[in-house]
Amino acid sequence: MDIATIVLSAGKGTRMNSEIPKVLHKVLGKEIILWSNEAIKNFENKFFVIGHQHELVKDYISNESQAIVQEEQLGTGHALSVVFNDESFLSKTYDYVLVIPGDVPLIQEEILNSLISKVVTSKASIGFVVSSVKESFGYGRVIIDKEDNVLKIVEEKDASNEEKKINLINSGIYCFGYEFIKNHIGQLSDVNEQKEFYLTDLIELGFNKKEKILVVESSEVSIMGINSMDQLHNLEREAREIIINMHIDNGVYFQDSSTAYIDDGVSIGSGTKILANTHLLGNTVVGENCTIGPNTMISDSDIGSRSKVLYSVVSESSTKEEVQIGPYAHLRPGSNLGSNVKVGAFAETKKSNIGDGSKVPHLAYVGDGEIEGNVNFSAGAITVNYDGENKNKTIIKEGAFIGSDVMLVAPVTIGEGAVI
Ligand code: UD1
Numbered sequence: 001m002d003i004a005t006i007v008l009s010a011g012k013g014t015r016m017n018s019e020i021p022k023v024l025h026k027v028l029g030k031e032i033i034l035w036s037n038e039a040i041k042n043f044e045n046k047f048f049v050i051g052h053q054h055e056l057v058k059d060y061i062s063n064e065s066q067a068i069v070q071e072e073q074l075g076t077g078h079a080l081s082v083v084f085n086d087e088s089f090l091s092k093t094y095d096y097v098l099v100i101p102g103d104v105p106l107i108q109e110e111i112l113n114s115l116i117s118k119v120v121t122s123k124a125s126i127g128f129v130v131s132s133v134k135e136s137f138g139y140g141r142v143i144i145d146k147e148d149n150v151l152k153i154v155e156e157k158d159a160s161n162e163e164k165k166i167n168l169i170n171s172g173i174y175c176f177g178y179e180f181i182k183n184h185i186g187q188l189s190d191v192n193e194q195k196e197f198y199l200t201d202l203i204e205l206g207f208n209k210k211e212k213i214l215v216v217e218s219s220e221v222s223i224m225g226i227n228s229m230d231q232l233h234n235l236e237r238e239a240r241e242i243i244i245n246m247h248i249d250n251g252v253y254f255q256d257s258s259t260a261y262i263d264d265g266v267s268i269g270s271g272t273k274i275l276a277n278t279h280l281l282g283n284t285v286v287g288e289n290c291t292i293g294p295n296t297m298i299s300d301s302d303i304g305s306r307s308k309v310l311y312s313v314v315s316e317s318s319t320k321e322e323v324q325i326g327p328y329a330h331l332r333p334g335s336n337l338g339s340n341v342k343v344g345a346f347a348e349t350k351k352s353n354i355g356d357g358s359k360v361p362h363l364a365y366v367g368d369g370e371i372e373g374n375v376n377f378s379a380g381a382i383t384v385n386y387d388g389e390n391k392n393k394t395i396i397k398e399g400a401f402i403g404s405d406v407m408l409v410a411p412v413t414i415g416e417g418a419v420i
């Protein structure tokens with residue numbers, strides 16, 4: 001069974017009122033287009049239709065997918081017709097074509113698989129995913145007659161007042177017979193309120209040609225589309241809850257999940273406590289039995305098990321187990337702490353390795369430092385790492401004691417067990 005998967009992501013996203021192309025807005029730290037990529041990661045023959053600011057969007061398309069440019073965005077039907085006129089796409093034929101909108105980030109792989117298998121087993125020409133939603137405004141309404149025949153999809157702007165009351169909506173996820181599209185894509189017209197070629201008109205065309213059409217029902221949250229900042233806001237709230245519930249199921253405690261911001265892809269070990277106002281962002285890994293927060297932001301960092309981080313900011317850094325960070329510490333990129341290290345109040349570190357058992361307990365700056373284990377770096381001590389032109393290294397050997405108010409003018413090396 002050969003299936004081509006086509007993601008439509010060429011639209012401008014006018015309703016977002018933003019300069020950024022719609023599919024590059026982020027949901028829980030990840031661009032919308034990457035969510036689509038994730039949903040289809042196990043599929044082959046992938047094509048992304050890109051258009052508006054395509055030079056920016058193309059960088060987000062995975063290597064095994066192909067980009068097809070829709071120069072002028074004349075509607076979803078037009079986007080599909082561009083694919084069916086593209087030589088690289090036509091160089092192979094398929095049995096079925098899966099079409100998904102690029103602005104529906106929470107699409108689940110399971111729903112795509114169940115749509116495909118239903119279409120294939122019942123030899124339908126068209127199958128698409130629908131959902132009964134509370135607020136149908138903006139979506140295409142699905143018109144089904146008393147005999148359960150799927151007649152057509154009517155877009156919001158073209159719908160009569162009666163049709164607008166329908167709450168069964170089109171998700172924009174379809175599986176078509178390849179031949180069906182090939183034979184009918186040229187028949188779409190743009191005679192409608194938006195003067196666009198609607199992909200959804202293929203349903204009515206199919207019905208008129210007595211083709212077999214079926215629908216698969218999905219939960220509302222997994223087909224929520226993003227067309228406006230308001231929808232982005234609502235979807236992100238739903239997505240946040242899904243992710244936090246997943247961590248809770250894995251044994252993570254949340255003091256107040258309404259103030260926890262956990263990006264997609266963050267990993268948290270069981271037994272860890274996430275206290276109020278904690279942001280765990282990007283590629284962050286937190287070990288087991290840690291206490292993180294309150295009021296902490298950790299991004300792209302790796303925190304070892306049994307560590308405590310409170311009232312602090314940590315970026316692009318890593319720690320071994322049982323470290324104590326904060327209150328009010330700032331670990332800037334490239335800070336790597338060994339086990340049992342303490343970086344305390346009003347201490348800042350940058351691009352430094354701090355060995356096992358070393359302490360920077362308060363009011364200190366460590367930049368470009370190679371600090372071995374069991375070093376005490378007292379209050380008011382700093383590395384003077386920048387001479388106005390170059391950044392220089394400070395090396396402090398095992399067990400050295402750096403007293404209060406010491407300026408270590410780099411490059412400088414302090415020997416093992418030295419007392420300054
Ligand atoms: C579309 C459907 C609607 C459905 C909804 C689900 C049509 C006509 N309507 O409406 O029935 O309920 O999705 O979310 O299809 N795009 C292109 N090229 C274009 C136009 C759009 O690639 O010329 C892409 C967009 O980038 C977007 C997707 O197609 O990712 C859907 O387009 P959008 O304008 O968001 O359609 P909706 O109004 O949401």
Ligand code: MG
Binds near residue numbers: 101103227
């Ligand atoms: Mg949309």
